[in-house]
Amino acid sequence: MMQHWKEQRERRAYLALEDGAVFHGYSVGAPVDAVGEVVFNTGMTGYQEILTDPSYAGQFVALTCPEIGNYGCTPEDDESRDAFLHGLLVHELNEPSSHRSQESLTSFLARHGKPALAGVDIRALTLLIRTKGSLRAHLHVEDTPLPEAEAVLRARAWCGLDGQDYAGLVTTPERYELNPGGELHVVAYDFGVKTNILRQLAAQDIRVTVVPARTPASEVLSLRPDGVFLSNGPADPSAVSYAIENVRQLLGRVPLMGICLGHQLLGLACGASCGRLKFGHHGCNHPVRELATGRVEITSQNHNYALSELPSQLELTHVNLNDQTVEGIRHRTEPAFSVQYHPEAAPGPHDATRLFADFRRLIMAR
C-alpha cells in the first residue's frame, strides 16, 4: 500500500499534448509509450466496452467518470477480439468488486499491452480539449526518463488521424460467419465492428457473414446477401476511399444499413460532405431526435467526424439535439439508411435497438 501511495503521489508518468500542456499521473497499464489523439468520453459505465471498441484505434481515451475499474472486466463485455485504443486516461483506478468480474482492469490493460495513466486531472484535460479540439499527444509511462519538451515534439511529429486508414488496421483478417441458422443473410463489412452489432443482427434471425474492410462489392454480392451492413470503425472516413467506392456499387442492389463510420461512408458515397467535429461526440447521453416521429432517444456516441451538406437524394432522419449535427440519413429512392450513433449501445442506453428490426423490415420489404 505504502509503495502504491508513493507512486501515486510522485506522478512520474505523463501525457504531453501538442499544444505544450502536460498532464501528470502514474502508470497503471503496460509500460510502453504511445502516441495518439486525445478524446474524452463522458459515459459513466462501460470502460471495458470502450477499451475494446475498435473505433478508438489511434486514440487516447480520457474517462471523465472519476472512479474506474470498480466492477472489473469479463470476456462477456469485450466488443472485439482486442483492445485497439492507444491508451487510457483516468482519475482513479480501483480493484474490482463484482460477481461478474474475472480480471481487474489493471491486469486487462497489461494483458493487452495498453498503456494507461491514472491520477490525471481529467476535468482540466477535458476542458482543454473542449476549448482547443482533439489534440495529438505522447503518453510517457516507460521507466526511462523522457524530457517533457521532447514528448511534446513527438506528439507534434505524429501524423494524426486525418487522412489515415485505420479501418484497414483493425478489420478482421478473414471472413467469418455468425448465426449460421439465421433466416436472412447479411454481409457485414468489418471496418472495426463491435460485437454487439453482430449480436443484434443475429438476434433478428439473420445469418451474418463478416468480411474484411477491403472486400470488393462484387465479392460481397457473390455471397448473395439479403442485405449489407456497414460497420463502425476508427479514424477518417474519407481515407477509406475503397470502401466508399464499394458502397456506391452496392447501393440500390442490396438493402444497406450503416452505423457510425458506415453511416459516414454511405453519406460520402451519395455525395454528402464529411468533416471533423471540434472534439467529437463520445459518451452515452446524447439526445437524438427521430424527425419522422419527433421521438427523442438517448444515444451512445463515438465519433470525431460528421456528415453535412446532404445531397438531395439523402433524407435527414435523425438530428443531434445538442449541436444539431446529422445523426441519421435515408436514401430517398434506394433501400439504405444509416445512423451516426450506436443503436447497439455497449456501452450506453438501449433506446435505439429497434433500428436493427428496421433493417430487417427493410430487407423483408424487398
Added chain:
Amino acid sequence: MPKRTDLHRILIIGSGPIVIGQGCEFDYSGVQACKALKGDGYEVVLVNSNPATVMTDAELADRTYIEPLTVDILHEILRRERPDAILPTLGGQTALNLAMELEEKGILKRYNVELIGASAQAIRQAEDRQLFKEKMLSIGLSLPRSGSAHSANEANAIAKSIGSWPLIIRPGFTLGGTGGGIAHDQEEFDRIVRGGLEASLNHEVLIEESLLGWKEFEMEVMRDRAGNSVIVCSIENLDPMGVHTGDSITIAPIQTLSDREYQEMRDDSLRVLAAIGVETGGSNVQWAVNPTDGRRIIIEMNPRVSRSSALASKATGFPIAKIAARLAVGYTLDELRNDITGCTPSCFEPALDYVVTKVPRFTFEKFPSADSTLGTQMKSVGEAMAIGRNLKQSLQKALRSLETGRAGFGADGKDGRFEGASDEELARELARPSADRLFYVRAAFRRGWDVERVFGLTAIDRYFLRHLAELAAFEDEIASAGTVEALVSDVALLRQAKEFGYSDRQLAFLLRSSEETVTRLRKSAGVVPVFGSVDTCAGEFEAVTPYYYSTYADYGEAPRPPRGKATIMVLGGGPNRIGQGIEFDYCCCHAAFALRKAGYEVVMVNSNPETVSTDYDTSDKLYFEPLTLEDVMHIYERERCSGVIVQFGGQTPLNLAEGLKRAGARVLGTTPEDITMAEDRDEFEKLAERIGIRQPANGIAHTVDEALAIASRIGYPVLVRPSFVLGGRGMVIVHQERNLRQFVAAAVAAGGGSILIDRFLENAVELDVDCISDGETTVIGAILEHVEPAGIHSGDSASVTPPMTLSPVIQERVRRYAHDFARELHVCGLMNMQLAVKDGELYMIEVNPRASRTVPFVSKAIGVSLPGLAARCMVGERLRDLGFVQEVRLPYIAVKEAVFPFVKFPGVDVVLSPEMKSTGEVMSLDRDRGLAYLKSQIAAGNRLPSAGNVFLSVKDADKPFIVDVARQLQQLGFTLYATRGTSTLLYDHGIRTRPVFKISQGRPNLLDFMRDGEIQWVINTTEPGEEAMVDEVQMRSQAVASGIPITTTLAGVTAAIEGLADKMDFGRFEVCSLQEYHRHLA
C-alpha cells in the same frame, strides 16, 4: 408539444410541516414548481400549512393558502378557487394522499378538476402494494416472495407461506416507511404487523422475504407525455438492503454496476414508469441486487418528486421539480432547455465527473429511549451532501458536513468510543446498522481486521470497504511525516492527503498540531483547493450557472467575474436537525433574494441538498461545501467577498463567526463579540441589570455540590442545562434534590463543562419577540405569546400573535426592552428575545442577536420579509430608507404550532419539556382566535374531533380547573371518560363521566378503549420534569400510535375548546389566502 392552453388556474399542494421522512425537499420542489408555472403564464394557487417555507411567500404564488392540509380544507379551497387542475406530485406523500382522497370522494369530479403530473390510476398502481406487484410481474420483473394483508390473521398466513425469517413488513400509503420493520421472530412479527396496520391509511401491510445484505440502487427517471424518458441520476446505497434509503449513506452515480447491468436496470426503470402509467414528471425506482449472482428485484417506485429527486437535482444540476412541473402542463423534455449549459435541451442524461455522497443526520440524543438501530422505518431528520473528485474525498467532506463534530472519517480525536470497543462489541456494532457504523468500520480496520472480515459482518460492498480501509491506513502515512512542517515540506504527500479528503483538523490531530497552523503552513506551501463546476455534462459544454465544489487537482476553473457591486457570502445552516431546520434556510434564502435585488453578488455556501438555498438560482453563485472554517475561507478568498453573513443559518455558521473573523473575513451585522456576549451568562446578567429587567434567579455550577447549593438558594423547581446548547439539548426541569444530583452528576461525567441553573417560573406565560435593528432604529416584528406555560421549549410551544393575554402596559415594556437590548448589543440585523410573565412581572429568559426559528412565521404573519430587511441593514442600509419603521399591527390572529416525530419512535414519551423535540411547524390564520388555534391543531395532525368520547386525566395542579373544562366539553356534546380520581371529582360537581380502568387496574382498560376506537381525544396533563408513570407513558404512546389526538396542557385544552365552540357557532372552517390577509394590513 407545447404547453396546454386549456388550463388556466393550477392548484399546487405542498407537503405541510417538516416531519421525519418529509423534509424541506418539498419546499425546494414547490418553489421551483411555482416559479415554473407562473413563468409559463398560469395562475398558481398554493396550499401548504408550513410557514417556514419559501414556497408560501406571498410573492411566489398568485394566491397562497396557509391552511391545514386536510380533505375538508382542500374542498373549501376548491369551492373558492375552482382551479382547472391540481398538481399533486411535488408535495411529497402528503399531497399525493390528499389528491387520492379528493379523487376517491368524488370531489375532483364534482369541481371538474384534473390531476396533472400523475393520474389517480397511476398513483394507485404505484401505491397499492398488490396492484403494484401484479403490474411488475406482468412486465416480467422479479419481486421478493410476498403477500399483502389487511389483518393479523392474513399476515400470519403469508408469513407461513414464505416460510423463513426475517420478514419485512411495510404498510401501504404512508410516508417514510412509518410503522414498517423487520421481524426476526413471531413475537416481533405480531407487533410490527399491528403497528403497520394502524399506520397505513388503507389498513394494509405488505409482508415479504428479506433481502437483507443485498445491494440497493435507485434511479431517478423523468418522462414526458410523448414518452421520452431519461435517467437523471443513478444512486447506489453504501448501506445494503435493510436500512431505509433515507437513512442510508448513498453515492451518486452508481459505482459497482457494469454497463450491461446498469443499462438493464435503466431499461427496466423506464418500463416501470410506462407500466405504472406515469405520463409526465419525475419518479424514483428502487432496486435490490443480489451481490452473488446479480439477481435484481424491484423494491418500489414513487410516482412523484421525492427526497431522492432533491438529492439527484443537487447532485447533477438537473432541476427535476421545475422540469416536472413544466412537463405536467404539456411540454416535452426536448422543448425545455438545460439551464446549466443554456444551449442544450433537458432531454439528456447528466454525466457526472465527480462523486456525490449523502450522509443522513440523526438526532437519537433527543430520544434516548428510542432504538438507534436503523431499519426499514426512516429515523433520520436531515442529511448532508458533499461533492468530491473521488469517493474518499466526497465521503470525508460529507462526514464533516454533518455537524456532529466530526472532521471526516475519523482521525479527529473522537474515536475513543469506537476504538475502545471489545472485539465482540465491535463485531456486534458492525453487524448492526446505526448512525455510527462507519466509525466502527474505521475502528475495525485500524485494529487490523481485513476487508473480508468487515464485509462478512456489514455486507457493505467491498468496493466501498476498500476505500474506507485505505483511508484508515493512510492515517499512518500522514502521521509518519512526524510534524506538520515535515508534511508540508513533502508537498506531494500533503496534496495526496487533501485529495483523499482529509481536513486540516484531521491533519492537525494526526500530527498533534492546531488546525490554524496546518492551514497556515499548507497555504504557504501552495496547496490550496481548486473548484469544479456542477455542469450536468462532465465538462463537454460550458456551464452558464456558477455551481461549484472544491477539490484538489492540477487546474481549477476561474471564478466567474462578479456582476454585482460587491460580493456577499451567506452561510447556510447545514443538515436539518431538531432545533435547526428549514426556518434558517428560509432566512438565508431571503437574505440572498434581498441582497441580489439590491445589486449585490451573493455567494451561498451550504451542504444541505433538500434546501431552496442550494438551488442554483437562489444566489448568484452556489458552493455546495461543508460549513467548516477551512472550506468556507477557501471560498471567501476565491470570491474576494467583502463580507459574510453568519446570523441567518442558525448555530452552524454562528459557531464559525469568530474563526472567520480571525482568518480575516469581515462578519457583517451584529459582531461575533456581541453575539457571544448575549450567550455569556455573566455579561448578560450585567446587561440585564443595566437595562433594568429581572432574570429568573440563577447560578452556574461545575460540581454536584455547587449545583445543590445554588438550587437551595434560588429554590426548586429549577431549570438545568449544560452551557451552550441549541434546541434545548439536555435541558430539564428538576423539582427535587435527588433528581438534580443525578442530572448534574451525569452532565459532569459527560464532560458538559459548566451547568446552568435557573429558577423555573411555574405557570408563567412565555413570550417570543422578534425584532430588527439597523444599529439606530429598532422595529418589532411581532410579539408572540406561547399557549403552553413556561417549561416547554419555545420551539415546541404553540404561539399566538398578537398576544392573547398580555396587557398593553406589559407589551409596551416588552417593546422598550427590545429597543434597549438591541441598542446595548449593537444589533445590526435580527434579534430574538424570550421573556416570561409571572404575576404581572416580566423576566428576561434569553436574548439572541440573530435569526430565530420564528422569523419566517412572523414574516409571513406581518407580510414583511424580516431576514430580507436585516440583510440590507447588514450591508449598511437604514430601515428608514427601506421603509420599515413601524411595527405592523395585525387585524387577524396567527398561530404557530409544533409538529412532533413521536410516531417514528414507538415507546418514547410524548410529553413536552424544555428539550426541543419538534421537527417542524404549521401556521394558521383566522380572524377568530379559537378557530385559528383549532386550525393549527388540525394542521399539526392533532385532529381534534367535533364530537365523540374524550378521556380526561389531569395533574393535581390542574384539578381546580378541570370542572370548567369538563362542563364545556359536555356542552359541546362530548361524552367524558375518566379514571376513578377525576371521575369522583367531577361527579361531586354534578358532571357525569364514564369510568375507565387505569392500565394496571384491570380490563377493559384505557388501552383497550383506545385500541377499539372508543376514545376520540385524550386530554392528559402532567407536571413538566416529573418522572412519568409507566401507565401514562403507555397511554400516550398508544394514543400516538392509534392516531388519537392528544392534548397535554390545560392551556391547550382551553384554547381548543374555544375553537370548537367557535366552529360550532360558525358551522365550518373558512379559508382565506395570505395575499387577502395582507391586503388588510395598514
